[in-house]
Amino acid sequence: MNARLMKRFRSGDPDAARDLYDAYGRAVFAVAYRALGDRSLAEEAVQQTFLQAWRAAGRFDPDREPGPWLYAIARRVAVDVYRRERRHLATDEEPEVALLPPSFEATWEAWEVRLALDQIPDDEQTILRATHYLGLTHEETAERLGIPIGTVKSRSYRAHRRMAELLSHLKEASA
Amino acid sequence: MTCDEFQAAYLEGAEDDTTRAHLDGCAACRTRLPSLQAGRTVMADPAVWEEPSPELGEQVAMLLQGATKPPEKAKWPVRTMVGVAAVAALLLLVVAVVALRNDAPDWTVDIAGTDQAPLAMGTIEGWATSNGTRMVLNIDGLDPAPDGYFYELWLSRGPIHVSAGTFTATDDVVVWSGVPRRDYPRLWITLEAIDEDESPSPTTVMDTQTG
Numbered sequence: 001m002n003a004r005l006m007k008r009f010r011s012g013d014p015d016a017a018r019d020l021y022d023a024y025g026r027a028v029f030a031v032a033y034r035a036l037g038d039r040s041l042a043e044e045a046v047q048q049t050f051l052q053a054w055r056a057a058g059r060f061d062p063d064r065e066p067g068p069w070l071y072a073i074a075r076r077v078a079v080d081v082y083r084r085e086r087r088h089l090a091t092d093e094e095p096e097v098a099l100l101p102p103s104f105e106a107t108w109e110a111w112e113v114r115l116a117l118d119q120i121p122d123d124e125q126t127i128l129r130a131t132h133y134l135g136l137t138h139e140e141t142a143e144r145l146g147i148p149i150g151t152v153k154s155r156s157y158r159a160h161r162r163m164a165e166l167l168s169h170l171k172e173a174s175a
Numbered sequence: 176m177t178c179d180e181f182q183a184a185y186l187e188g189a190e191d192d193t194t195r196a197h198l199d200g201c202a203a204c205r206t207r208l209p210s211l212q213a214g215r216t217v218m219a220d221p222a223v224w225e226e227p228s229p230e231l232g233e234q235v236a237m238l239l240q241g242a243t244k245p246p247e248k249a250k251w252p253v254r255t256m257v258g259v260a261a262v263a264a265l266l267l268l269v270v271a272v273v274a275l276r277n278d279a280p281d282w283t284v285d286i287a288g289t290d291q292a293p294l295a296m297g298t299i300e301g302w303a304t305s306n307g308t309r310m311v312l313n314i315d316g317l318d319p320a321p322d323g324y325f326y327e328l329w330l331s332r333g334p335i336h337v338s339a340g341t342f343t344a345t346d347d348v349v350v351w352s353g354v355p356r357r358d359y360p361r362l363w364i365t366l367e368a369i370d371e372d373e374s375p376s377p378t379t380v381m382d383t384q385t386g
Contacts (some may be wrong), residue, residue: 014236014239014240017235017236017239018232018235018236021232021235021236022232025227025231025232025235026226026227029225029226029227029231030222030223030225031222033221033222033225034220034222034223039225042227043227043228043231046227046231046235047231047234047235047238050235050238050239051235051238051239051242054239054242055242068294071294072294072316075294076318079318079321083321099366099378100291105290105291106213106216106217106220106290107293108293108294109213109214109216109217110217110220110222110223112217113214113217113218113220113223114223117223128218129224131187131188132218132219132224133219133221133224156183156187157180157183160182160183160184160186160187161179161182161183163186163214163218164179164182164183164185164186164207164210164211164214167186167210167211167213167214168207168210169210170209170210170213170214
């Protein structure tokens with residue numbers, strides 16, 4: 001499916017651009033938002049990422065997975081946006097710093113987690129969001145969603161088991 | 176507790192006697208632990224939960240419609256392509272034979288990106304010559320050094336670090352070292368600021384000793 005999509009994208013099919021955004025847009029946004037910490041800068045980086053991908057698509061081998069390629073473009077764009085903003089803010093007392101801040105670490109993990117979340121059914125993703133983003137307990141989640149706590153627990157188990165499987169390649173053990 | 180139950184519970188944040196007992200007795204789950212830890216940490220990051228504006232997809236589509244269409248690859252006649260492929264294959268064969276006879280490296284080592292450059296990977300090939308060790312870097316996925324910075328390749332034996340040369344981008348990089356690799360087994364690349372400090376910076380971007 002990706003090979004067909006990338007062949008269409010490479011040939012300049014606007015629908016393919018939209019399909020590629022639907023598949024990877026949120027992951028690109030997650031990388032940019034994690035790195036830049038600013039919603040409007042992150043959205044600017046998303047636009048630039050897809051524009052650069054569009055312009056470079058002729059050199060992309062459609063038989064390869066587009067994910068790592070898009071991630072690399074997204075991170076580079078975020079670096080460019082960060083450095084541009086730093087130049088604007090640089091003063092004599094606080095000169096421009098070229099080293100990247102810690103927010104640029106673990107962007108690959110953010111990319112992978114976002115792509116994994118996109119594969120989780122909506123009802124299970126809601127439970128994951130409640131647990132990890134909102135910090136709610138199972139009881140609080142059940143109350144907020146108006147569903148039995150047993151349902152929350154079973155969905156939570158299924159969702160985390162799926163996530164564990166999807167993220168099994170995230171880091172190799174050093175041992 | 177099964178492995179599935181442990182991994183789901185750990186990813187959710189559970190660390191109690193039950194999970195610890197399973198982990199102590201399960202080598203497979205200990206192997207999975209770094210992935211689970213990384214996943215758990217990143218799942219708490221708002222960046223993976225924030226949604227872009229609903230209209231962003233449409234904005235991207237409009238931006239691309241107004242941009243230059245990506246160039247399609249030129250379509251060559253099949254006969255021409257077959258001829259070119261045959262000549263290229265012959266040339267490759269000749270080059271390979273010559274390379275194998277005359278220029279095979281004395282050693283090759285894999286080098287991987289650190290967290291500073293997670294997509295970087297490649298090899299370093301070395302030739303021992305009477306002038307020292309000549310090394311060719313074959314690296315993908317490492318961005319060019321930013322303005323005011325450069326990359327530096329080091330050979331190390333414990334706390335002793337010897338610079339083998341500097342570069343700013345990874346195309347056609349050839350560097351030399353006056354010390355033999357067999358005595359300096361670790362090769363690593365740092366990002367260095369242009370300043371008076373000649374020691375390795377703390378920013379390691381690639382290393383032969385990772386993981």
